[in-house]
Amino acid sequence: MRSRGGRWLVTGLALLLAGCATGQGTGHSGGKDKGGDKQALAPGLDAASSRDPFPSRYKAAPSGLVALTGATVLTGTGARIENGTVIIRDGRIEAVGAGLPVPAGATIVDAAGRWITPGIIDMHSHLGVYASPAVEAHSDGNEMTDPNTAQVWAEHSVWPQDPGFERALRGGVTTLQLLPGSANLFGGRSVTVKNVTARNVMEMKFPGAPYGLKMACGENPKRVYGDKGRAPGSRMANVAGYRTAWIEAAEYRRKWDAYYKEKQEAKGDKQPDPPKRDLQLETLSGVLSGDILVQNHCYRADEMSVMMEVAREFGYRVAAFHHATEAYKITDLLKQDNVCIATWAHWWGFKMEAYDGVPANAAMVHRAGACAVIHSDDETLIQYLPKEAAQAMAEGNYLGLGIKEEEAIGWITANPAKAIGVQDKTGTLEPGKMADVVVWNGNPFSIYTLADLVYIDGVPQFDRAHPPAEPRSDFELGQAGAEIFQGKGAK
Amino acid sequence: MMRGFKQMLLGGAVLLAGLSPTAGAETIAIQGATLVNGSGVSTPDATIIIKDGIVTAAAPGAAVPAGATLVEGKGKVVTPGLFVSSSDIGIEEVSAVKETNDSNAANPRISVAYDPSYAVNPASSLIPLARAGGITRAVVMPAVAFGDGAHIHDGETAGHVDEPLFQGQPALIHLGAAPDIVVKPRLGVALPFGESAASSAGGSRALSVAILKAALEDVRHYAANKGAYNQGGTREYSLSRLDLEALLPVVRGEAPLFLAVHRAADIRVALRLAREEKLRLVLMGAEEGWMVAGEIAAAGVPVIIKPTTNLPGRFEIQHARLDNAALLEKAGVVVILTGSADGHYANQVRFQAGTAVAYGMPRDKALAAITGRPAALFGAGSAGQIAVGKPADLVMWGGDPLEPMVLAERVFVNGVEQSLKTRQRALEERYLKR
Numbered sequence: 001m002r003s004r005g006g007r008w009l010v011t012g013l014a015l016l017l018a019g020c021a022t023g024q025g026t027g028h029s030g031g032k033d034k035g036g037d038k039q040a041l042a043p044g045l046d047a048a049s050s051r052d053p054f055p056s057r058y059k060a061a062p063s064g065l066v067a068l069t070g071a072t073v074l075t076g077t078g079a080r081i082e083n084g085t086v087i088i089r090d091g092r093i094e095a096v097g098a099g100l101p102v103p104a105g106a107t108i109v110d111a112a113g114r115w116i117t118p119g120i121i122d123m124h125s126h127l128g129v130y131a132s133p134a135v136e137a138h139s140d141g142n143e144m145t146d147p148n149t150a151q152v153w154a155e156h157s158v159w160p161q162d163p164g165f166e167r168a169l170r171g172g173v174t175t176l177q178l179l180p181g182s183a184n185l186f187g188g189r190s191v192t193v194k195n196v197t198a199r200n201v202m203e204m205k206f207p208g209a210p211y212g213l214k215m216a217c218g219e220n221p222k223r224v225y226g227d228k229g230r231a232p233g234s235r236m237a238n239v240a241g242y243r244t245a246w247i248e249a250a251e252y253r254r255k256w257d258a259y260y261k262e263k264q265e266a267k268g269d270k271q272p273d274p275p276k277r278d279l280q281l282e283t284l285s286g287v288l289s290g291d292i293l294v295q296n297h298c299y300r301a302d303e304m305s306v307m308m309e310v311a312r313e314f315g316y317r318v319a320a321f322h323h324a325t326e327a328y329k330i331t332d333l334l335k336q337d338n339v340c341i342a343t344w345a346h347w348w349g350f351k352m353e354a355y356d357g358v359p360a361n362a363a364m365v366h367r368a369g370a371c372a373v374i375h376s377d378d379e380t381l382i383q384y385l386p387k388e389a390a391q392a393m394a395e396g397n398y399l400g401l402g403i404k405e406e407e408a409i410g411w412i413t414a415n416p417a418k419a420i421g422v423q424d425k426t427g428t429l430e431p432g433k434m435a436d437v438v439v440w441n442g443n444p445f446s447i448y449t450l451a452d453l454v455y456i457d458g459v460p461q462f463d464r465a466h467p468p469a470e471p472r473s474d475f476e477l478g479q480a481g482a483e484i485f486q487g488k489g490a491k
Numbered sequence: 492m493m494r495g496f497k498q499m500l501l502g503g504a505v506l507l508a509g510l511s512p513t514a515g516a517e518t519i520a521i522q523g524a525t526l527v528n529g530s531g532v533s534t535p536d537a538t539i540i541i542k543d544g545i546v547t548a549a550a551p552g553a554a555v556p557a558g559a560t561l562v563e564g565k566g567k568v569v570t571p572g573l574f575v576s577s578s579d580i581g582i583e584e585v586s587a588v589k590e591t592n593d594s595n596a597a598n599p600r601i602s603v604a605y606d607p608s609y610a611v612n613p614a615s616s617l618i619p620l621a622r623a624g625g626i627t628r629a630v631v632m633p634a635v636a637f638g639d640g641a642h643i644h645d646g647e648t649a650g651h652v653d654e655p656l657f658q659g660q661p662a663l664i665h666l667g668a669a670p671d672i673v674v675k676p677r678l679g680v681a682l683p684f685g686e687s688a689a690s691s692a693g694g695s696r697a698l699s700v701a702i703l704k705a706a707l708e709d710v711r712h713y714a715a716n717k718g719a720y721n722q723g724g725t726r727e728y729s730l731s732r733l734d735l736e737a738l739l740p741v742v743r744g745e746a747p748l749f750l751a752v753h754r755a756a757d758i759r760v761a762l763r764l765a766r767e768e769k770l771r772l773v774l775m776g777a778e779e780g781w782m783v784a785g786e787i788a789a790a791g792v793p794v795i796i797k798p799t800t801n802l803p804g805r806f807e808i809q810h811a812r813l814d815n816a817a818l819l820e821k822a823g824v825v826v827i828l829t830g831s832a833d834g835h836y837a838n839q840v841r842f843q844a845g846t847a848v849a850y851g852m853p854r855d856k857a858l859a860a861i862t863g864r865p866a867a868l869f870g871a872g873s874a875g876q877i878a879v880g881k882p883a884d885l886v887m888w889g890g891d892p893l894e895p896m897v898l899a900e901r902v903f904v905n906g907v908e909q910s911l912k913t914r915q916r917a918l919e920e921r922y923l924k925r
Contacts, residue, residue, distance in 0.1 A: 133809075348915070350585075387895050390896050447845030448893075
């Protein structure tokens, strides 16, 4: 396992990266604090020392050298390669191209007649937090006790035994962002995971993925709290709630910055007293410093427009609007602010704010030059994301938008990677990236096509030709079924 | 440049969307298409002639009458109009806006007798979307057997409300643009059986069976003593007069019970109950049906299933799996495929069928399971097939109808060609033009 010193190093690096990204990082690494007052202040009391308290413990098995040959390859970058070869070495993509020479010693997978895509990414899933079976005891996705629960972290609800993970894997899903629900203005932190067998969330956590903050517009918060006779009971109170929280978060951030400055300048035993750590404000201030990405549940065009103004007012960025059924009405605004949208092709009409949902939503956003994503928000739909993307593509092409398969694959690979901040690590088949790869037995957009092989970091996690003898989830292991009704006891 | 591009796009869309319904006398000849009949069997290179809305020929090499409008059918597939066999289409507009949603009826005095056909709105915006997706018939099913995702976790309370055990009488509707779309009301009686029934019966499946048995006994007694009942001279019954009347055709074996049943053990109890009470049965859901497929087949009971259910979302569907449809079919059960009960998603039924094929159901059987088979079960007349001498009720597809990349290009309902305009397409076009 990783040494304590090693973890300090990782934390320091994360801070450094965060600083680069925003230009105004907090700049006081845990390493610097290891001196005299280490005894005085436990890591959990110092916001900067406790940046990654539930770190990824995911370690991929060695992948060796693998060459997938002869396939139609959709790279996720917009390219389509016929007779393509994908070479995987030590868990990374080494090379992708037409008819590449196979390196000596490589395990060859003949993929002639098959298609290869990056691993599918679902950036809106509740697997693990709303696990199957969907009994009350598994309902851990929505902390519906206060409109601001920015202090909760979805990872503390994730049950890795949710059978939905294995079903999603069969659908080619290699990376998921697991989110809290949308009852609250601030629902809490999301967590990004790799779709691997795990005993706890740390063993699934995507190394180096930033956190997201789930926010919600519209009907849900105002219904949930309005029905309880408290704010917010209207959309205008929703917005007042966001603004009030950002003002408090900015003040909190200033307090800590002042403390660190004082501490740096302090001499000898005249150490300053640290401010009291507040988990809710810490998450919000993480958004203001650019370390945490805003993942905003928002359906209507008018509300998304307002939310982009709120972001401007307080100096943060919305990474993505989720559901975004009216994104097609504001494609120019989304493009201008570089905000991704994650939506469906066929869901609409389940509530008033979803009434104007259209099947070509993603296609229209994409063709206008903005970032479109197809997401699931559902334990069944997650298994069929390429088919859902196909519907959006078909309707887009009915409208004359001319969307090609090599573009549409980006809606479920490269674009969600960008929206959740892992685009430098996965989401496309480019040299150096994690070898998250799916080999399909045909065109992935066809209803008949199934995933043959699903690689995560170069390790085959699912092989349809050699299905696992036992279910992955402990819940499904050893449950009596067919042998009762069809075995010797049945007449 | 962008504006020119958009105008070009819109031109194409208008051209496609602008097909007007057949007006007056007209003969259409679709040439060279693959013809799929109600049994799902394909015939390549067929000619389909529709004269004044009536199919006058559907076979390879059929003679094309002079003056017919020729339609290039190469690469196209012509199927009967599709069925969605359990839906709330027509009785809801916005699910969470309860004033627009008649699908949640729960009145203890009118439960069996609840007849949703009176609530059907032919002007609902859900209907054109389904129709543009090739659906020409739907069964408005009051029982909730095929719920799915759409945001139940958004803060709704989980669990069942207090609702009567009986959920009412399904109705067959067509999806043509017309003021009267109810084809056949009161197809039978729908009720849940299993976890949901246990909840409304008082906390046990066994109670729901007792309630059902008592109701059947009351109906028989009522039928034999109607005169006395009207004089107030019978014992008290467990159901209201309206409900007793509505259950009569079921007791007489004239109409089926549509049972939403899931667990293998519950399916066996349902089959036993049907034997004992001499009832006609249709099973809905039947996620664990594959384990008792032989018994279902032997009982001659049809099943309506949603083939994509493959998670243990409830303990009663712990063994749901993607080849349920294929295994039931193989065992000789009459399998009908459907999708979500939410009418907004009626157009997804063909992808449900496609998924069943991907997991082993023969393609012709899967096509029959969304055309000819439901037509036969629900007594839909000439719908669900392409029959010479009958009104055209069919769809010309751009290719394989089970593929999401393929769209319906021409749709006929009851002999009338339909517009493929939808509210969704009107919105898309408005914002492309902007």
